[in-house]
Amino acid sequence: MxxxxxxxxxxxxxxxxxxxxxxxxxxxxxxxxxxxxxxxxxxxxxxxxxxxxxxxxxxxxxxxxxxxxxxxxxxxxxxxxxxxxxxxxxxxxxxxxxxxxxxxxxxxxxxxxxxxxxxxxxxxxxxxxxxxxxxxxxxxxxxxxxxxxxxxxxxxxxxxxxxxxxxxxxxxxxxxxxxxxxxxxxxxxxxxxxxxxxTWQVAGGHMAERAGLFMIIALGESIIITGTLFSRSELTTPSVLAFLAAFVSTILFWLLYFSHGAEHGARFIQASRNTGIIARLTYTYLHMVLVAGIVLVAVGDELVLAHPDDPIDGTTLVIVLAAPALYLLGNLLFKRSIGRPWLRSHLLGMAALTAMYLLAPLIPGLTALAVTWIANGVLALVVLIDELVWPHEEEAVSDEEEAEFDLEGFDRRDAEEQGASGVGQ
Known part of the structure; x- marks a missing residue:
C-alpha cells in the first residue's frame, strides 16, 4: 500500500x-x-x-x-x-x-x-x-x-x-x-x-486545534447526556431548572477554555522554537486534567437531573463540586504553561468550591440543584473576572515574550538539549 x-x-x-x-x-x-x-x-x-x-x-x-x-x-x-x-x-x-x-x-x-x-x-x-x-x-x-x-x-x-x-x-x-x-x-x-x-518538532497550529476539538467532543458528550435525560424526565420546575443548570455549566466550561486559552495556546506554540516540549506538557499531559473535569461534570449533571430536588448526598456533593474545581485546576495549569501568570481568579474559584464543600453539610435541606447553581455561580464569577482583568493584566505578556517563555520546570539549556522530547504520538 x-x-x-x-x-x-x-x-x-x-x-x-x-x-x-x-x-x-x-x-x-x-x-x-x-x-x-x-x-x-x-x-x-x-x-x-x-x-x-x-x-x-x-x-x-x-x-x-x-x-x-x-x-x-x-x-x-x-x-x-x-x-x-x-x-x-x-x-x-x-x-x-x-x-x-x-x-x-x-x-x-x-x-x-x-x-x-x-x-x-x-x-x-x-x-x-x-x-x-x-x-x-x-x-x-x-x-x-x-x-x-x-x-x-x-x-x-x-x-x-x-x-x-x-x-x-x-x-x-x-x-x-x-x-x-x-x-x-x-x-x-x-x-x-x-x-x-x-524528531519531536510539531506543527503547533494543528496540535492546538486538535486538542480544542477533543474538548468540544467532551463537552458535546455532556450535552448528549443532558438532552437524553431531560427528554425522559417528567416536566417539572426542578427538572427544568436542573436542565438549565447543566446547560449553563457546559457554556461556562466552554468559555473558560476557549475565551482566553485555546487561541492563545495556538499562538504560543506557533511562536515557540521548542514545539515538542509545549506539545508534551500542554497538550499531551495537562489536557487530561481538563477532559477528566468535563467527564466528571457530565456524571454530576446526570445525578442532579435524576433527583434535582432531593437533599444532596455525600457522593453527589463531591462530584458536583469536584468537577468544576478539577476543570479550573486544569485551566490554571494549561494557561500557565502557555505563558500566562498564575490566574488568581481560578485559584479563588477553587477555594470557593472547597469552602462550599465544607459548609454544605451544615446547611439543612440543601438540594443537589441548589449546589449545582452555586457551583455555576462560582464559575460565572471566574469568567467575569477574566473578562474584566485579562485585557489589563493577563495580556501584559507580549507575543515576543511568550516565544521566549521557559515552561515551568524546564530551564533554557534543558529546552535546547531536549528540544521536543515530549510524547511523540
Whole structure:
C-alpha cells in the first residue's frame, strides 16, 4: 500500500495550509464521542471510589490512544490513502475498545486490553515502516523505540485482563505508568539510546486545534447526556431548572477554555522554537486534567437531573463540586504553561468550591440543584473576572515574550538539549 504513491508524500509539508486538520481526522474523532459517553456511564453505574478509579484508568487509556494518533497525523498526511486507511482501521479498533468499556473490569477485560495494544502498537509500527521506506532512519528508529515501550507495558495489560479481580486495576495502572514515563526517559532502550530532539518538532497550529476539538467532543458528550435525560424526565420546575443548570455549566466550561486559552495556546506554540516540549506538557499531559473535569461534570449533571430536588448526598456533593474545581485546576495549569501568570481568579474559584464543600453539610435541606447553581455561580464569577482583568493584566505578556517563555520546570539549556522530547504520538 505504501508503495502505491511516492512515500515522501505520506508526510505533511510545512508550507502554508499544510498543517490544517483534515476531514478524516474529524471522522476518526466520532469513535471517541462514543468512548467518552461510555466512560461517563461506567462511572455512573459504579459510583464508588473503586469505580471512579477504574474510570480514571480507562479515561487515561482512551486519551493516550487519541493523543498519540494526533501526534501521528501532525506528521503524516491524512489526505493520502495509506494514512487515511490507517485512521479508518484505528476507528474500528476504537469502536471495539469503546464497546468493551462497560465490562472492561469484568467479562470484556481481554477485549479492551487487546484492542488497546493492537491500536497503539499497530499504528506505531505503521509510522515506523513509513519513515523507513522514506529512508528516514532517525525518525524510523524513534518510532521503533516507542513501539518497544508499548511492548514493555503489554504484559501488564494482558496479565490484568487474564487475572481480573483485585489484581486488574493495579496491573493496568502499572501498564499506563510505564507508558506515561516513556517520554520522560525519551524512550530510552538498550543499544538504541534515546530519541533525538529533532524528531519531536510539531506543527503547533494543528496540535492546538486538535486538542480544542477533543474538548468540544467532551463537552458535546455532556450535552448528549443532558438532552437524553431531560427528554425522559417528567416536566417539572426542578427538572427544568436542573436542565438549565447543566446547560449553563457546559457554556461556562466552554468559555473558560476557549475565551482566553485555546487561541492563545495556538499562538504560543506557533511562536515557540521548542514545539515538542509545549506539545508534551500542554497538550499531551495537562489536557487530561481538563477532559477528566468535563467527564466528571457530565456524571454530576446526570445525578442532579435524576433527583434535582432531593437533599444532596455525600457522593453527589463531591462530584458536583469536584468537577468544576478539577476543570479550573486544569485551566490554571494549561494557561500557565502557555505563558500566562498564575490566574488568581481560578485559584479563588477553587477555594470557593472547597469552602462550599465544607459548609454544605451544615446547611439543612440543601438540594443537589441548589449546589449545582452555586457551583455555576462560582464559575460565572471566574469568567467575569477574566473578562474584566485579562485585557489589563493577563495580556501584559507580549507575543515576543511568550516565544521566549521557559515552561515551568524546564530551564533554557534543558529546552535546547531536549528540544521536543515530549510524547511523540
Amino acid at each position: 505504501i508503495a502505491a504513491i511516492p512515500v515522501a508524500r505520506l508526510f505533511r509539508t510545512r508550507e502554508e495550509g499544510g498543517d490544517r486538520v483534515a476531514f478524516v481526522e474529524l471522522f476518526f474523532d466520532l469513535v471517541f464521542v462514543f468512548a467518552v459517553t461510555q466512560l461517563s456511564h461506567h462511572v455512573i453505574e459504579h459510583l464508588t471510589p473503586l469505580g471512579v478509579l477504574e474510570g480514571v484508568v480507562m479515561l487515561v487509556a482512551v486519551w493516550w490512544l487519541w493523543i498519540y494518533t494526533t501526534w501521528v497525523t501532525n506528521w503524516m498526511n491524512p489526505q493520502k490513502g495509506p494514512v487515511r486507511w490507517m485512521l479508518i482501521t484505528m476507528m474500528l479498533g476504537g469502536l471495539v475498545l469503546s464497546t468493551a468499556i462497560p465490562e472492561a473490569f469484568g467479562d470484556r477485560a481481554a477485549q479492551f486490553a487487546i484492542a488497546y495494544l493492537v491500536m497503539q502498537v499497530g499504528r506505531t509500527v505503521f509510522v515506523a515502516i513509513s519513515y523507513a521506506v522514506c529512508d528516514d532512519r532517525t525518525n524510523a528508529m524513534n518510532l521503533v523505540r516507542i513501539a518497544l515501550w508499548f511492548v514493555l507495558s503489554a504484559p501488564f495489560w494482558i496479565a490484568g485482563a487474564l487475572l481480573g479481580g483485585e489484581a486488574q486495576l493495579p496491573l493496568w495502572a502499572a501498564a499506563l505508568a510505564v507508558e506515561l514515563l516513556g517520554p520522560a526517559f525519551r524512550y530510552w532502550m538498550p543499544r538504541l539510546g534515546v530519541s533525538p530532539p529533532e
